[in-house]
Amino acid sequence: MILFALLLIPFTYLMLALLIKKAGIKKRLAILFSTLNLLWAMALVPIVQYREIIVVQMGGWSAPFGISLVADRFSVLMLLVTAFIFFLITVYATQSVDKARRKNGHFFFTFGILMGVNGSFMAGDLFNLYVWFEVMLMSSFILVSLGGERKQLEGSIKYLILNLISSLFFVAGIGLLYGKLGSLNLADLSQKMELARANLAVLNPALILIFVGFSIKGALFPFFFWLPASYHTPPPAVSALFAGLLTKVGIYSLIRFYTLFLYYDAGFWQQVVLWMGALSMVIGVIAASSQYDFRKILSFHIISQVGYVVIALGFFTEAALTAAIFFLVHNMLSKTNAFLVAGWVHREKGTLNLKVLGDMFKKSPVWGILFFISAFSLAGLPPLSGFFGKYLVLQSGIEAGYTGVAMLALFVGLFTLFSMVKIWLEVFWKKQPEDSAMEWPVNQKPAHWMLFSSLALGTAIVAMGLWAAPIAEYCQAAAQDLLNPSKYIEYVLGPS
Amino acid sequence: MNNIILEKIALLFLRGIALMSVFLLLRGHNSPGGGFIGAIVLAIGFIFYGIIFGSDRIERILYFNTRIWMGIGLGFVLLAAVWPVFLGHAPLTGLWYTGNWPLLGEIHLGTPLIFDTGIFIGVAGLILSVIITIMEVLKWNT
Structure with missing residues (x-):
């Protein structure tokens, strides 16, 4: 029941949102239920510290026959960060998303995503994982296209087709694996x-199909092209949600999959994972530096940042997995916050083209500082969370003997800094170009809840940098569990 | 459309199909059938009815909005998932009642039936909401 509640909370909201007609009540309920979800996820942390791995067997059927929900320290950390980000984005969306979209079920579908994400983080069964992916994807398809602007539909077609292909690979792999192992x-x-x-x-064959499926979902090197084509089209609150949660689910599944299955054949898979991670890192960051749209730059950086996690997975030592988990959490927080700031800029100016923006720091220093925090956390400046994330990845890489890849990561960090400085200069610092200054609509509506969300995330990023040691300790315990699959097996199947 | 034979047949067809769908729902647990199939069969009846009478008449029969029906369906599913928890079982555990009733003989009733009923209502609501929306876009209200 402890874990099941995390599925029940979004499910109950879905039910109520169908039964209730008033948009105002639905909005309040959305905030209430996302708070509940956050509280519940927080309560899981001490429980998992005590019980190490929480296992719930659905319907009372014992493990290999029924469906199990499993949460170890890694899952719980992901669930907690997801709940935190989801809560803040829901608060943010009350002011950021326009009324027509909210009336047509914006919150309904975001809760669909929450349910899918929570489910995938807890799935103890490969087919169940696939089903949660689908729950998540169905909701995200609708969120991408909700509103029906021309640009949005163009983005959603690419998003839809590529993700359907990835689901096809995934389920085909599951079929083959089931045929072989039963x-x-x-x-x-x-x-x-x-x-x-x-x-x-x-x-x-089965493992490769599943691996490709996860790589498409996680936007890794040869399969990333759908992400920058679609993430900049929906409303900012939606792209923040996607950037914070969706690709990270793919990466989470990849880590779980690698530590449980692929490492048996490490001689082959380690090289594959390292190459894909390194290439995603480099190509993402180089592609980003050629872009001139705020959200497109950030979208390409998702690919590059995901590469860091994947190379750390490729190093495959305890320190490296600690780094991977730490970096994943840091990335979810920082990336979401960068998108939230982009949402504010979009609301104020109606555009995200770097060439025509300017002077935003003068307009609101608080938002400027919030962008500064998240951008330079992504670039890896101390004392923000990104610095410790990168430091851990590099250190573990050098210790594991992959100095070349670690140096490459350092080099990519430089380019990240370049992109972030570019956004900072173009949007916040430079003088607004004269010729485009008059066309923009002046937005007078209040944005205090948007500011609240972004402030909370900014505080979390700084706090993660300041208290990096206890968080890294927790991540280390999680990494130890990941490196010891026999423990996972014992908890799920019972002592043999 | 004014064709009395067609109208009577459509109505009869809807009633027959509705009965059939409930039959499929009830036999579902151990034999072929179940909530999903039942709902699709029910929807077929409604589609025939709608083609002849227009979507307004479907909505009149449904009484509630399809959205509400989907919500009710999810409510049943929720009930079946949570009920066992209050009795100290894992969520979604099947709880069974076996009794000997006059006239009906021995019957087995359980939470899977509640779950299936939820699926039945929810899926039927979903399909009908799609159909009604398409009919409204095409202005199929003769």
Whole structure:
């Protein structure tokens, strides 16, 4: 029940949102339910510290036969950050998203995403994971296209098709894996693979299909093109939600998948993961530096940042996995906040083109500082969270003997800084170009809740930098659990 | 459209199909059938009815908005998921009641039936809301 409640909360909201007609009540309920979700996720942290891995068997059917919900420290951390970001984005959306969209079910579908994301973080069964991916994707398809602007529909077509292809790969892989091993429970599969260690090549077609599916969802190097084509089209509150949660679910699944299955065949997979991570990192950051749209730059940076997590996964030591988890959390917070600031700029000026923007720091120093915090946290300046994230990744890389990749990460950091400085100079610092100054609508509506959300996220980023040690300790405990799949197997299947 | 034979047949068809769908729903747990299939069959009846009478008449039969029906369906699912929790079982556990009733004989009733009823109502509501929207866009109200 402890874990099930995280599915129940969004589900109850979905039910109520269908039954209630008034948009105002739905908005209040959305805030209430996202708060509940946050509180519940916070309550999970001490429980998981005490019980290490929480397992719930749905319907009372024991593990390899029924559906299990499993949450170890890593899952719980992800659930907590998700709940935090989701709560703030819901508060933000009450002022950022226009009334027509809110009336047509904006909150309804964001809760659909929440349910899918929560479910994927807890899924203890491969097919169940697929189903939660679908729940998440269905809602995101609608959110991308909700409102029906021309640009939005163009973006949503690309988003829809590429993600459907990734689902196809994923479910085809699941089918092959089931045909070979006769089980879909993650713990059971991992145990069976350990027994079949000598003949793992038989499973490669299935594993590769699933791996490609996750890589498309997580926007890794050869499969990232859908992300920058679609993330800048929906309203800013929606792209912030996507940037903060959706690709990270793909990466979470990849980490889970790697630590439970792929590492048995590490000789092959480690190289693949390292190359894909390194190339995503480099290509994402170079592509970003050629863009002139606020949100497009940030979208390309998602790809580059995801690369850091994936190379850390490729190093595959305890320190590296600690770094990967820490970096993932940092990235969710910083990236979301950068998108929230972009949402404010969009609201004030009606455009996100860097060439015509300017003088925003003079307009509101608070928002300027908030952007500064999140952007330079992404670039990795101390004492913000990004510095410790990058530091941990680099250190673990050098310790594991991958100095070249670690140096590459350092080099990419420089380019990230360049892009962030570019946004900072163009949007906040430079004088607004004279010729475009008159056309912009002046927005007088209040934005205090938007500011509240962004302030809370900014505080979280700074706090994560200041209290990096206890958080890294927690991440280390999570990494130890990830490196020890037999513990996971024992908790899910029961002591053998 | 004024064709009395067609109208009578459509009405009869709807009633027959509705009965059939409930039958499919009830036999669902151990035999082929179930809430999803039942709902699709029910929707077929409504589509025939709508093609002849227009979507306004479907809405009149439904009484509530389709959105509300979907909500009610989810409510049933929620009930079936949470009920076992209050009795100390894992969520979604099937709880069964077996009794000997006069006339009906021995019957088994359980929370899976509640769950399936929720699916039935929810899916039927969803399909009908799609159909009604399409009919309204096409202005199919003869």
